[in-house]
Amino acid sequence: MIELEGLTKRYGEKVAVNNLTFAVRPGIVTGFLGPNGAGKSTTMRMMLGLDRPTAGDVRIDGRHYDRLKDPLKYIGALLDAKAVHGGRSAFDHLLCxxxxxxxxxxxxxxxLDTVGLTAVARKKAKGFSLGMGQRLGIAAALLGDPRILMFDEPVNGLDPEGIHWIRTLMKSLAGQGRTVFVSSHLMSEMALTADHLVVIGQGRLLADTSMADFIARNSRTYVRIRTPQPERLLDVLHGAGITAVRAGGGVFEVDGEKPERIGELAAQQQVVLHELSPQQASLEEAFMRLTAESVEYHAHSGAPRRAQWGSAGKKG
Structure with missing residues (x-):
């Protein structure tokens, strides 16, 4: 287990991590989310003793990282797959x-066999592709057979087969009762992998909850209905005290009702339905809604404006 209590990190006037308190528990995959600049990397570095907290505390299985003897046997981490001496082979890097x-x-x-690098074990790391480097970093994290695993952007550079492999690996590790903590910007992948979410923004804790509860709390859930008999459907729903909003093309949206009840009402009154489906936001949509006020850098949509030039052909 990883436990944070009031963890804070300041760089001069800037507060990178602000009073974070949460626990990463064994037996599940916990996703760590936040916009760029939210403080995720700083938090993970403090967990591993690479940065010293300004205030607060973080413990690995009840102890500070620097008090762990043979720390790779307690916690394995992939923070930067490029942190390898390029002149060493994959085998020699891991042996060291x-x-x-x-x-x-x-x-x-x-x-090496687990991550699929046995065939290139004696090759120098400087010749590795990004995906091969990621696999080597994952091998290093697994080396001590630790009870706690921490991965930062583990699918970076992996092909589809590799992404499926690391997803399965993380779920398997959690299924063995290990603590698995993973940070990623790929929401679609996180939705398939994580059971629990910790979300931060501007260094502060925004959410510490299950994946299902996070999406339910931060998104709109409704029922979509499509029918060739829109007026009859409206009458039936109105008679049952249900409000439907037109979405065009014979499509209606209903909040706060179960699709089963709507389907039963339509069947009783012989209203033809071409679609009756519950709709819920994706993890990405829920994340965007929760963190909208915490994004440090905003890009603007649309094509860039043409530069204005003076008569001499230089920027005015």
Whole structure:
């Protein structure tokens, strides 16, 4: 388990992480979300003792990271897949880490096989593709067979097969009772992987809840109905005290009702329905709604305006 209590980090006048308190529990995949500049990387670095908190505390299985003997046996992390000496082979990189943490040599072979790098184990890391580098970073995280795993953008550079593999791996690790903490900007992938979400914005905690509850709380849920008999449908719904909003093309939207009740009412009155479907926002839509006020950098849609030039052909 990872436990944060009032964790705070300031850089001069800027507060990067502001009084964060939450726990990352074993047995589930916990997603860590936030806009760019929200403080996710700083938080993860403090968890690993790479940055010292200005205030507050973070513990790994009840202890500070710097008090862990052979820390790779407690927590494995992928923060930066490029943090590898380019002149070392994948095998030698992992062997060095293993020797520094009292991990047997045979474990190096095991994790290379797990991540699919056995065939290139003796090749220098500087020749690795982005995806191969990610796999090597994941191998390093798994090296000590730790109870806690932390991944920052683990699917970066992976092909579809690799993405499916890491998703399955994280779920499997959580299924073994391990603590799995993963940060990613890919909402579609997070929706398929995470069971629980921790969301921060401008360094503050915005949500600490299950995936289902997060989407339900931060999105609109409604029933979409399509019919060739719009007026009859309106009469039936109105008679039952249900308000429907026209969406065009014979489509209506109803809030606060179950599709089963609407379908039963339509069947009783012989109203033909071509569609009756519950609608709910995606994780991305729910995330955008919650963090709208916490985004530090806003891009503007539309094509860029043409520059204005003076008569000499230079910018005016």
């Amino acid at each position: 880490l293993a020797q520094s943490n009292g991990i047997p040599k045979k474990r190096v072979h095991e994790v």
